[in-house]
Amino acid sequence: MKLITLAGPPSSGKTSIAIRTLQLLREEGLRAGVVKFDCLTGRDGERYRAAGLPVLSGISGNACPDHFFVSNIVDCAAWGHEQGLDLLLSESAGLCNRCAPHIRGLYAVCVLDNLAGVDTPFKIGPMLKTADLVVITKADIVSQAEREVFAHRVRQVNRKARILFANGITGQGAWEIGQLWRDAAEDDELTGGRLRFSLPSAVCSYCFGQTKIGHEFQRGVVRRIEIPGLETGGEQEQAQ
Amino acid sequence: MNPLLDDPSLGEFFRLNGLPQPQPHVRLDDYWQGLAWQQRDLGGWTLDSLADALVSFMAARNDPAGSPVRLCSLQILAGQAKDGTPETQDLNFLPGDVVCIVGPTGSGKSRLLADIECLAQGDTPSRRRVLVNGLEPDPEWRFSSEARLVAQITQNMNFVMDLCVGDFLCLHAESRRLDDPRAAADRVLAAAVDMAGEPFAAGTPLTQLSGGQSRALMIADAALLSPKPIVLIDEIENAGVDRNRALRLFVEKGKIVLLSTHDPLLALSGSRRLVIRNGAIAKVVEASPEDRRYAEELARLDRGMATLREAIRRGQAPAEVWPGLGF
Incomplete structure (x- = not known):
C-alpha cells in the first residue's frame, strides 16, 4: 500500500x-x-x-x-x-x-494557496520545506505575475519539490x-521509520491543560518574548 | 560545505527566517557557532538544515524560472467536436502571431485554451495534440508548473498581494534574475500606465488599482517580465485599457497570443481568427485587408468613446467633444 x-x-x-x-x-x-x-x-x-x-x-x-x-x-x-x-x-x-x-x-505533499502573502512560504516551515510535491491552489483568481512570484518563493524554500x-x-x-x-513509495517500513523533521517537546503547563494566566502558573520550559527595556526574565527559563 | 555568507542577497534569507544578520566575512560554521541555542531552536534548525536552506535559497536565485525551450512554433493537430466529428485543419502559430478565438459561450473556446495550457496529447475531450517546435513536448513539462509555456490573463484574476506596484514588480524581476530589477520594474510600470489611461505610481498598493489599471499592469507584466512565450487571454474587458496597444506590446516581444473574445475590435485585430462551434474549430479566417480597415475604424470609434468617457467624467456635455452625432 x-x-x-x-x-x-x-x-x-x-x-x-x-x-x-x-x-x-x-x-x-x-x-x-x-x-x-x-x-x-x-x-x-x-x-x-x-x-x-x-x-x-x-x-x-x-x-x-x-x-x-x-x-x-x-x-x-x-x-x-x-x-x-x-x-x-x-x-x-x-x-x-x-x-x-x-x-x-x-x-x-504540501498544499498552499496563492492568496497567502508572498512571505508565507517562509512561515510554513517543515511541512513545505520537506515536501516532495507542492500543490498551489486558488491561482486562477490571482495574476500570472503573482503566481510566478509565489512559485519562486516556494522554490527559495524547497528547491527539490515539484510545484x-x-x-x-x-x-x-x-x-x-x-x-x-x-508512483509514490510503498509503506512497508513504517515502524522504525523516521519523521523528516522533529516534533517539538510539549512540556509547559499549558500543554497539560492549565488555563490560568500568570508567571506563577507556568511550569516547565517557558519561552519569554524579548521586550526592549523590560526585564522579562530572559528569553528562556525553567519555571518551577 | 562551509560557504562564506558574504553575498548581499543572503540578507533577505536571514530576515525572512528571523535569524540575525551575519557579520562580514563570516563562514557558515562560525555563524552557526555564534547562534544562541534559542535562535537555533526557534526554527528547529540544525547546521545541516540551515546549510540546505541556504542552498535552496541560492539555487532559486541562480537558476531562475524560465521557459525550458526557445519557442519557434506551436502546432495544434486537429481533434474532434463534442459529437465526435473530426476537426479538419491543423494549425501552426509563430512568435508574434495574435490569434483571436470567437464563438458563442459554451462553444469550446476555453477548452481550446486549456488544451494549449496543458499541452494536450490526445488525452483531453477534444483529442487535440499540441506540438512545440514541431515535436511532442517533453512529458515532464506537464508535471512542473514552472516548465509550462503559458501565461494567462483572465477576467477572474485580481491582484491580492499586500505590496505596492513598484516593490511587487521588483520582486517579480528578481525572481527572473534580471541584472537591474528596478529598471525592469520601471519599464513595466511605464508600459502599464501608457495603456491604462489613468496614471498610477510605483507607490500605489496593488490592491487599490482600478479594474483597468490592474488589467493594464497584468498585460504589461506578462509581456515584459513573464518568461512564458505563449499568452492566453480570456477577454480583455473594455475597462479603459488601450487594447490595440496591449496587443502590439505582445507582438513586439514575440509572444504567441491566443485571445478569446466577444469584442469585434479585438476579434478583427488578430492576424487570424478561429471560429469555434460545438467544441471544434469550425473555421479559420485569415485577416483580410477589409478586416483591417474595419479594425481601424473600430479603433477610431473606440478612441472617440475614450474621449467621451473622459469628458463626461470631467463634467462636460457630450456634444462638446462628440458633436458629430447630430442630435
Whole structure:
C-alpha cells in the first residue's frame, strides 16, 4: 500500500484536491482511502465519505495534532491494509507550522494557496520545506505575475519539490497529481521509520491543560518574548 | 560545505527566517557557532538544515524560472467536436502571431485554451495534440508548473498581494534574475500606465488599482517580465485599457497570443481568427485587408468613446467633444 502524507494550512484546499485526485485514481482502478487528522471538529470525513472514499477521522483534541498523527499513523496504516487499500492518504492541517507529518521515504505533499502573502512560504516551515510535491491552489483568481512570484518563493524554500498549480473546484491539475501519486513509495517500513523533521517537546503547563494566566502558573520550559527595556526574565527559563 | 555568507542577497534569507544578520566575512560554521541555542531552536534548525536552506535559497536565485525551450512554433493537430466529428485543419502559430478565438459561450473556446495550457496529447475531450517546435513536448513539462509555456490573463484574476506596484514588480524581476530589477520594474510600470489611461505610481498598493489599471499592469507584466512565450487571454474587458496597444506590446516581444473574445475590435485585430462551434474549430479566417480597415475604424470609434468617457467624467456635455452625432 502506498502511504502519502498531505499537509497544508487550514482552508488551503487539501480536501478538495485530494477528492478530485483520488476519484481519478479510482477510475483507473486504484483502491484509495483517507485518514484525516483534525484538531477540533472537522466535517471533511463526511466529504470523503460522500465522494465514496473509505475514511478514518481522528480528532487530536488536547494533543498537538502532529504528535497525535505520529502516535497513530502505524495503526491507521494497519487499517488501510485491512481495507485492502492500494493507496492511503493521510491528510492533516498544519496548525502552528512548527512541525510536519512527512515521513522519510514516503511521498510528502504540501498544499498552499496563492492568496497567502508572498512571505508565507517562509512561515510554513517543515511541512513545505520537506515536501516532495507542492500543490498551489486558488491561482486562477490571482495574476500570472503573482503566481510566478509565489512559485519562486516556494522554490527559495524547497528547491527539490515539484510545484504544480491545481484547482480543487474544477479539478484542473488533479490528473497530473494523480500520476505522481501512482508512483509514490510503498509503506512497508513504517515502524522504525523516521519523521523528516522533529516534533517539538510539549512540556509547559499549558500543554497539560492549565488555563490560568500568570508567571506563577507556568511550569516547565517557558519561552519569554524579548521586550526592549523590560526585564522579562530572559528569553528562556525553567519555571518551577 | 562551509560557504562564506558574504553575498548581499543572503540578507533577505536571514530576515525572512528571523535569524540575525551575519557579520562580514563570516563562514557558515562560525555563524552557526555564534547562534544562541534559542535562535537555533526557534526554527528547529540544525547546521545541516540551515546549510540546505541556504542552498535552496541560492539555487532559486541562480537558476531562475524560465521557459525550458526557445519557442519557434506551436502546432495544434486537429481533434474532434463534442459529437465526435473530426476537426479538419491543423494549425501552426509563430512568435508574434495574435490569434483571436470567437464563438458563442459554451462553444469550446476555453477548452481550446486549456488544451494549449496543458499541452494536450490526445488525452483531453477534444483529442487535440499540441506540438512545440514541431515535436511532442517533453512529458515532464506537464508535471512542473514552472516548465509550462503559458501565461494567462483572465477576467477572474485580481491582484491580492499586500505590496505596492513598484516593490511587487521588483520582486517579480528578481525572481527572473534580471541584472537591474528596478529598471525592469520601471519599464513595466511605464508600459502599464501608457495603456491604462489613468496614471498610477510605483507607490500605489496593488490592491487599490482600478479594474483597468490592474488589467493594464497584468498585460504589461506578462509581456515584459513573464518568461512564458505563449499568452492566453480570456477577454480583455473594455475597462479603459488601450487594447490595440496591449496587443502590439505582445507582438513586439514575440509572444504567441491566443485571445478569446466577444469584442469585434479585438476579434478583427488578430492576424487570424478561429471560429469555434460545438467544441471544434469550425473555421479559420485569415485577416483580410477589409478586416483591417474595419479594425481601424473600430479603433477610431473606440478612441472617440475614450474621449467621451473622459469628458463626461470631467463634467462636460457630450456634444462638446462628440458633436458629430447630430442630435
